[in-house]
Amino acid sequence: xxxxxxxxxxxxxxxxxxxxxxxxxxxxxxxxxxxxxxxxxxxxxxxxxxxxxxxxxxxxxxxxxxxxxxxxxxxxxxxxxxxxxxxxxxxxxxxxxxxxxxxxxxxxxxxxxxxxxxxxxxxxxxxxxxxxxxxxxxxxxxxxxxxxxxxxxxxxxxxxxxxxxxxxxxxxxxxxxxxxxxxxxxxxxxxxxxxxxxxxxxxxxxxxxxxxxxxxxxxxxxxxxxxxxxxxxxxxxxxxxxxxxxxxxxxxxxxxxxxxxxxxxxxxxxxxxxxxxxxxxxxxxxxxxxxxxxx
Amino acid sequence: xxxxxxxxxxxxxxxxxxxxxxxxxxxxxxxxxxxxxxxxxxxxxxxxxxxxxxxxxxxxxxxxxxxxxxxxxxxxxxxxxxxxxxxxxxxxxxxxxxxxxxxxxxxxxxxxxxxxxxxxxxxxxxxxxxxxxxxxxxxxxxxxxxxxxxxxxxxxxxxxxxxxxxxxxxxxxxxxxxxxxxxxxxxxxxxxxxxxxxxxxxxxxxxxxxxxxxxxxxxxxxxxxxxxxxxxxxxxxxxxxxxxxxxxxxxxxxxxxxxxxxxxxxxxxxxxxxxxxxxxxx
Numbered sequence: 355x356x357x358x359x360x361x362x363x364x365x366x367x368x369x370x371x372x373x374x375x376x377x378x379x380x381x382x383x384x385x386x387x388x389x390x391x392x393x394x395x396x397x398x399x400x401x402x403x404x405x406x407x408x409x410x411x412x413x414x415x416x417x418x419x420x421x422x423x424x425x426x427x428x429x430x431x432x433x434x435x436x437x438x439x440x441x442x443x444x445x446x447x448x449x450x451x452x453x454x455x456x457x458x459x460x461x462x463x464x465x466x467x468x469x470x471x472x473x474x475x476x477x478x479x480x481x482x483x484x485x486x487x488x489x490x491x492x493x494x495x496x497x498x499x500x501x502x503x504x505x506x507x508x509x510x511x512x513x514x515x516x517x518x519x520x521x522x523x524x525x526x527x528x529x530x531x532x533x534x535x536x537x538x539x540x541x542x543x544x545x546x547x548x549x550x551x552x553x554x555x556x557x558x559x560x561x562x563x564x565x566x567x568x569x570x571x572x573x574x575x576x577x578x579x580x581x582x583x584x585x586x587x588x589x590x591x592x593x594x595x596x597x598x599x600x601x602x603x604x605x606x607x608x609x610x611x612x613x614x615x616x617x618x619x620x621x622x623x624x625x626x627x628x629x630x631x632x633x634x635x636x637x638x639x640x641x642x643x644x645x646x647x648x649x
Numbered sequence: 650x651x652x653x654x655x656x657x658x659x660x661x662x663x664x665x666x667x668x669x670x671x672x673x674x675x676x677x678x679x680x681x682x683x684x685x686x687x688x689x690x691x692x693x694x695x696x697x698x699x700x701x702x703x704x705x706x707x708x709x710x711x712x713x714x715x716x717x718x719x720x721x722x723x724x725x726x727x728x729x730x731x732x733x734x735x736x737x738x739x740x741x742x743x744x745x746x747x748x749x750x751x752x753x754x755x756x757x758x759x760x761x762x763x764x765x766x767x768x769x770x771x772x773x774x775x776x777x778x779x780x781x782x783x784x785x786x787x788x789x790x791x792x793x794x795x796x797x798x799x800x801x802x803x804x805x806x807x808x809x810x811x812x813x814x815x816x817x818x819x820x821x822x823x824x825x826x827x828x829x830x831x832x833x834x835x836x837x838x839x840x841x842x843x844x845x846x847x848x849x850x851x852x853x854x855x856x857x858x859x860x861x862x863x864x865x866x867x868x869x870x871x872x873x874x875x876x877x878x879x880x881x882x883x884x885x886x887x888x889x890x891x892x893x894x895x896x897x898x899x900x901x902x903x904x905x906x907x908x909x910x911x912x913x914x915x916x917x918x919x920x921x922x923x924x925x926x927x928x929x930x931x
Contacts, residue, residue, distance in 0.1 A: 381730065382734070385727065389742070392745055392799065393741065395757055396745075399757050481662075487851075487909065488906065488909075489855075489905050491882050491902045491905060492665060492899075492902040492903060494885075494889065494902070495664075495668055496663070496667040496668045496671070497664050498890075580862075582751070582861075582865075583862065583886075598752035605759075620753040620756050623751075623753045624751070624753045628748070638747075639740065
């Protein structure tokens, strides 16, 4: 095809103009450069866990000279006679309980705050937003004293109870944002047909909230999987430890001498999060964009 | 709704009031304690550790937050050009932010930044003689700054969503007027994006004040080496759960609440003047 340029010359273009292609190439090169830096630590740990113990730290290359599976065997042995799968199970249990708690309690709280009219609603909404910004450390000590008074320390109760009581303000907020996108006429129609609040919520709104349910579940799972402070404060028995707490103990005892075992264990602990991400990345990115931009 | 009320009362508002009360006592987990008025607060201002930990935390907030946000905005603007593979890059850049605050990544960081490690050997070839950041108190905080920058994906995704909502007509109109790239960025992109910028600045700043996990793993309770990674929250944790000085630790925690509160109020005030809201969307 031929195009008349601004200065009146006629040029023949049968492909994209070279300047455009150069720009595109430059774009891809810069993106790949950022990508290489971003992914380097993760690729490094993959190969580090396959290298011999002597050159793990000092070897910058991503290609191991000799491959050994010994570190993974070490990692699966766990710590102090407790096998690694046990810690995986603990982490999974805590994360699963957290997900159930968040989905049930935060969605219902959001329904009450976002849809119903009652005195004090605005003040409560204010509290939800304020707790988003409030440093959690200030509540840590009294919460610890409450839980030890109730004799539930060294159990998973302190780690998950907040999730069942809708204290994860971020998710309450997320559900409110999604509820705003659902036309009010739907629940009004149901009300006229004689449905109560529970009926309206479970039969009409919850199915429509599915994207929010998925997003909040994935985030809860990942955050709970990564949580370290809670288990550090509340759990003493090693057989109850979730993975982050195990990694910390391991790095204090074995890790000093056995970098390979520790890197292998670290890698294994990150795999579930990365897999989760790969499967659900569309939901995650949409969720975080929604809660951020429309806030 | 009812669970939230119980939860908020028992686990948020109750504890806040209780911790405020504790901050005026010399409560010790084992010995108990009595009302001592403001003496915890006066003791904090005589505590050399307080100034060390404030210095470390402020240094981190002031470096990590701007660097992270500028990086995430730059990459978001590059990504917003609708080229092939954009979704892939966006996902790949976002992924680290999900694991950056985990114990696992903190351990990887320790390995990468120890003496003779990757960072040391790369920088040595450029004449660096400081060894690994991990053992060097004058630069060890950079490990945590780099960890924060590494997780730039989360604000990036939010910037990107904001950039997509800027009406293209504005840029076309500016092109007609012969505006350059820089003036389009300053006159269109920044104002249209300002609500999103405000959100990110606020959330990242508040989050940075509360950094705990990675700092604890990398520096331990003493903020090794030489207190250079002794973050404020690590200090609170050590006072409360290692030394059991819960009254004193509560006073520390309340100063953090005050600091974050003041910063938040200042930001909202500044936002009133600087943030531009288009339409009546809000």
